[in-house]
Amino acid sequence: MSAVPAKPPRNWLAWGGTIAFLVAMTWWSAHGIGFSLTELLCNLAGGSRLLQESWPPDFAFLPRLYEPFMETINIAIIGTVVGGILSIPVAVLAARNLTLGRVTWFVDRNFMNILRTLPDLFWAMLFATAVGFGPVAGALALSVFTVAVISKLWSESLEAIDMGMPEAVRAVGGTWLQMVQFGAIPQGLQHYVSYALYAFELNVRASMVLGLVGAGGIGMILEVQRANFEYERVSMIILAVLVAVLIIEQISETIRRRLE
Amino acid sequence: MSTQTGLLQPQKRIGWATWATFIIAALFLWSLIAIEFSPGRMIQVPAQVARVLSFFYPADMAYGWSAVLPAIMESIQIAWIGTIIAAILSLPLALFGARTLFPRMARLVKLISATARAFPEILLAIYFVPIVGLGAFAGALAIGISSVGMLTKLGAEVVESIDFGPVEAVEASGGSRILALRYAVVPQVLPEIVAHWLFRFELNIRASAVLGVVGAGGVGGVLLNTLRYRHFEKAAAVLLLTIIVVLVIDMVSGEIRRKIIRG
Numbered sequence: 001m002s003a004v005p006a007k008p009p010r011n012w013l014a015w016g017g018t019i020a021f022l023v024a025m026t027w028w029s030a031h032g033i034g035f036s037l038t039e040l041l042c043n044l045a046g047g048s049r050l051l052q053e054s055w056p057p058d059f060a061f062l063p064r065l066y067e068p069f070m071e072t073i074n075i076a077i078i079g080t081v082v083g084g085i086l087s088i089p090v091a092v093l094a095a096r097n098l099t100l101g102r103v104t105w106f107v108d109r110n111f112m113n114i115l116r117t118l119p120d121l122f123w124a125m126l127f128a129t130a131v132g133f134g135p136v137a138g139a140l141a142l143s144v145f146t147v148a149v150i151s152k153l154w155s156e157s158l159e160a161i162d163m164g165m166p167e168a169v170r171a172v173g174g175t176w177l178q179m180v181q182f183g184a185i186p187q188g189l190q191h192y193v194s195y196a197l198y199a200f201e202l203n204v205r206a207s208m209v210l211g212l213v214g215a216g217g218i219g220m221i222l223e224v225q226r227a228n229f230e231y232e233r234v235s236m237i238i239l240a241v242l243v244a245v246l247i248i249e250q251i252s253e254t255i256r257r258r259l260e
Numbered sequence: 261m262s263t264q265t266g267l268l269q270p271q272k273r274i275g276w277a278t279w280a281t282f283i284i285a286a287l288f289l290w291s292l293i294a295i296e297f298s299p300g301r302m303i304q305v306p307a308q309v310a311r312v313l314s315f316f317y318p319a320d321m322a323y324g325w326s327a328v329l330p331a332i333m334e335s336i337q338i339a340w341i342g343t344i345i346a347a348i349l350s351l352p353l354a355l356f357g358a359r360t361l362f363p364r365m366a367r368l369v370k371l372i373s374a375t376a377r378a379f380p381e382i383l384l385a386i387y388f389v390p391i392v393g394l395g396a397f398a399g400a401l402a403i404g405i406s407s408v409g410m411l412t413k414l415g416a417e418v419v420e421s422i423d424f425g426p427v428e429a430v431e432a433s434g435g436s437r438i439l440a441l442r443y444a445v446v447p448q449v450l451p452e453i454v455a456h457w458l459f460r461f462e463l464n465i466r467a468s469a470v471l472g473v474v475g476a477g478g479v480g481g482v483l484l485n486t487l488r489y490r491h492f493e494k495a496a497a498v499l500l501l502t503i504i505v506v507l508v509i510d511m512v513s514g515e516i517r518r519k520i521i522r523g
Contacts, residue, residue, distance in 0.1 A: 025340060026340065026341070026344060028337070029336070029337035029338075029340040029341045030337075030341055032333065032334060032337040032396070033334065033337045033338055033341060033395070033396035033397050033399070033400050033477065034395060034396065034397050035341055035397055035400065036397070039392060039393075039397070040392060040397075040401075043391050043392050043393070044391075047390075047391035050387070050390050050391060054387075070294065071294065071295060073291075074290070074291035074294045074295050075291075075295065077287050077288060077291040078288065078291045078292060078295070078297065081284060081287075081288045113507060113510070114503055114507070116510075117466075117502065117503045117506035117507055117510070118466075118499070118502065118503065118506075119466040119467065119469050119470045120470075121382075121470035121473060121480065122469070122470065122480075122483060122499070122502070125483055125484060125487050126312075126487070126499075127309075128487075129312055129487045130305075130308045130309045130311070130312040130313075131304075131305055131308045131309070134295075135295035135297075136295060136296075136297050136301065136305075139291075139295065139297060140305065205378075205380050206380070208380060208383075209380050209382045209383065212382065212473050212474065213473055213484060216295070222386075226386055226474075234386065238379075238383050238386075241380075241383070242375070242378050242379065245378045246374070246375075246378050249378070
């Protein structure tokens with residue numbers, strides 16, 4: 001007698017429901033956005049013309065990118081440092097094992113989740129409206145965005161620390177602050193540095209496009225050239241951005257790997 | 261008989277952490293000076309933010325239901341189609357990008373995916389808008405292409421971590437490489453890969469929300485216009501509805517992901 005075990009029965013209702021949902025959602029979406037392969041194929045001719053116009057990149061334009069590019073990096077640095085510092089209390093209070101009380105935890109956790117819902121460019125638009133166009137708006141926007149990124153990730157790693165050390169600090173009469181400072185943060189420090197570097201990578205990438213909404217950096221030049229259909233310059237900017245992002249990512253990833 | 265009280269302090273020396281802090285502080289100061297973010301300017305910020313926020317109340321919900329909600333729906337549709345495009349393209353790429361299965365091909369695939377990841381989707385949209393015209397379709401293509409990179413990378417990592425027993429079993433019983441993929445690899449990796457798809461969908465909702473800035477559909481263009489014309493009550497409706505919809509989708513999607521991973 002063969003000993004092949006019987007296949008477990010499938011829950012056809014759940015399967016059918018899932019597939020029906022996926023198909024319906026896809027149909028609704030494709031219909032809603034006007035998805036059409038024919039349109040895509042018909043427009044490929046226009047696309048190839050656009051690509052011809054964008055090639056070769058206008059290398060004579062490169063020197064003029066230096067200043068806005070440095071501004072972009074400055075925005076990313078400020079955003080990461082300010083956001084990195086602010087995210088420490090937000091993350092600690094959102095960690096279930098360290099927080100001050102249920103109410104603090106609940107408020108902080110929801111605050112964090114709400115911060116996370118808005119994309120970086122929304123913050124940039126808001127700050128550009130509040131403090132005026134320019135790099136300051138971008139730096140503020142990325143600070144908020146960084147808090148959203150780091151605090152969520154770090155509060156989760158803080159929840160996984162060994163509670164022995166914090167309890168020991170408490171047992172010898174340490175205050176809550178001392179418990180966090182000497183018992184918890186040293187254990188989470190490595191993760192914190194790793195997440196901060198990750199946030200920096202995201203911020204560099206984000207700061208390249210902040211200028212599209214007037215929040216400073218290289219994106220502002222991009223927006224001007226795009227509006228004037230100077231596609232050779234647009235592709236020069238994009239090429240420069242791409243190379244810069246890849247280099248910074250490589251450096252950051254190397255540091256992160258060495259930390260582990 | 262010792263008179264020592266307390267523990268010995270470890271010897272202080274200037275370690276890498278001190279150096280790193282010093283360098284970061286220097287970079288930070290340089291950046292503040294470069295963008296002219298002086299202390300005088302900093303003091304103004306809270307008042308400026310509070311002033312604009314005071315205009316946000318009350319949110320114009322009539323505008324919210326009639327104009328904002330359809331735009332948010334469009335953002336969701338863009339994100340969904342973009343995720344589907346990326347899922348279809350990245351599944352084979354993830355298999356071929358696994359070092360353990362295809363050592364030589366994996367390198368090429370990983371290089372392509374790293375390049376694709378470096379592009380912010382909004383830059384891709386700048387190219388797709390002139391090709392397929394203003395609107396959501398361009399946005400969906402941009403989101404799709406830019407998601408392929410990350411999904412390929414994460415997917416390849418999942419494939420690299422599988423148990424090789426079933427693969428060897430299929431091959432030992434005469435199955436081809438393709439059959440091994442179908443019966444030994446895909447069933448092992450699919451749950452985690454689907455979880456990554458859902459996670460990417462959550463990210464794509466945020467990404468598609470900003471595409472309107474370059475005319476690629478969705479709610480971003482609405483926010484930009486309401487702020488540009490100083491219709492702050494309408495902008496408040498945009499923010500409120502975006503926050504609520506994204507929170508709900510995050511919660512549902514997160515719950516499904518947890519269920520899939522647990523099996």
